[in-house]
Amino acid sequence: MKEALACWNRDGNQSGHRERWKIVPAYIWWTIWLERNQRCFESKSCSMEKMKLNYLALFYFGCKHEYPREDEAIPSILEFLMSS
Template identity: 80%
Template sequence: MPGNIKEALACWNRDGNQSGHREGWKIVPVCNCWTIWLERNQRCFENKSCSRERMKLNCLALFYYWCKHEYPHEDEDIPRILEFLMST
């Protein structure tokens, strides 16, 4: 288990490089951080919160949106990565 963000990202990049889906895989940690940041702001400033399931769906939707715009030529990889992420 990584002890900090730097170690977590290093593990993520190492595992992603082995998966063969390098480009899309690199977006996942950023989607996680962005989703958590938005949830934190909603809780702190708007007194609203989402369930874990809703946060996961928000993160997956963001991932799909960013990949479609950043890597439109990798249409085959995006669903495979999404399928893997949904199972975890």
């Protein structure tokens, strides 16, 4: 985990969206945590595609709330994440 975050921060510092790049792992882990809780406590599960969409929605609305003046950059970041 430590090594993955170190790579993430190193690569993210080279991008033009450093602040947003830093929060991506937290949103990924939060999405996985929510899915885990659904599976354990509600006997429900989502497909990988649905989990990805849930993540992207969290990321989009989190960025929109956090960075309201830069809305035009969010679609390009989402496009990048979808293509990865």
